[in-house]
Amino acid sequence: MSITINDGVFIIISGLTIVSALGVVFSRNIIHSALFLVLAFLGVAGIFFELGAGFLGLVQILVYAGAISVLIIFAIMLVMNVEAEKTNLPNPSLKTHLWGACLALLLIITLGTSIWRSELFQVLGPPAVSDAVGLLAELMLGNYVVAFEVAAVLLLLAVVGAIILARGVEEE
Amino acid sequence: MIGLNHYLLLATILFGIGVYGVFSKRNAVAILMSIELMLNAVNINFVAINKFIQPSNTIGQLFAIFVIVVAAAEVSVGLALIISIYRHKKSVNLSDFNLMKW
Incomplete structure (x- = not known):
């Protein structure tokens, strides 16, 4: 089982996307969250390019990484009233964290194992x-x-x- | 060899991160950002399934474009709501958003 260039590109892009998504959720400064969000959008655009959906990748860059992220950053600037380090603090109650982590882990584990073990996915249509x-x-x-x-x-x-x-x- | 499984797994992980973000944040803008992550995960699923199950047509990409349209509308209205509430409450903390509760 050898790793081709295509596989390497997929691994790099998906790693970048997941790391920046984690950055969106875990950084305590909301400006950093917004910038990580731009990186995650660009990563998803790279995934689209890799899937051969070039037009959709361009739309993703234009609409998400261009328009929506600028909109979000503008809104952040308009509504920021404390110092930047405290803008995106996690919820203080531990219960919501536990609920969120349980739900997310359950989702990832169940869906992930079922996706991983299923053998149904083959190309059915013409190229x-x-x-x-x-x-x-x-x-x-x-x-x-x-x-x-x-x-x-x-x-x-x-x-x-x-x-x-x-x-x-x-x-x- | 990268197959459909890997793409679906990536989308699942992104969606899970988004779900955790929606639960664990207090800032309304951060929650909107987590929802955007979840929508992006759905788009990856659409495009990947289109490529691997039926590559001869592009219905999956079409639906991904519609998802992007709806996401843009949702973000603009959501941010306008947040700005409008911020004007009254001077806060973007979700626990302060209890205008419709009595």
């Missing part, structure tokens, strides 16, 4: 097409056009709702 983006566009504007339009309306509503919510009610 991948080269023009994945064209196929994506045909699906999006063909069979799934209703979902596409609903997503557009959802984004518009979210933008308008966010503006109204963040502006607040004027005091009379």
Whole structure:
């Protein structure tokens, strides 16, 4: 069993992603959390590139690592009122930590062992097409056009709702 | 040899980290960030299953794009809510968010 370059790339990228996800959860300064979150998003984008989903990787970099993380960092700057070291303290009650750790470990162990032991996963369909983006566009504007339009309306509503919510009610 | 199992395992670990973050944090923005981690794990699952089970079409990638759209909407509304509550309460601590409790 030899390790090819592809496997090495996967191991490096997934290690980076998991370490930065742990950094998001465990760092005590929320700015550091946000920067680790950008790293985790970039790692996931690398996973997409490795899976041959180049368009989705680019969308991930643009939307997540670009837009959403900037939005989060702006919101952090707007709502930070104590010194930075104390912005992201863990919950003081031990009970929530135990619940969270139990749930997360249970999830990882049960799902992980079942994924690891199952032998069902093989390639069933014909091999991948080269023009994945064209196929994506045909699906999006063909069979799934209703979902596409609903997503557009959802984004518009979210933008308008966010503006109204963040502006607040004027005091009379 | 890296197969579908490895990708699904990576997604499971990311999702578990996100679940732990949602439970263990007090800052509302940090909880939003953990939810983003969980959504990313789901996206990895979609794309990996698409690649390994049926590589000839791209429905998994399409669904991942829809997940990204919904996540963007959710983050914008969530952060607007947090800013709006911060204006009244001067806090982003979730235990202070009891406006709808009497």
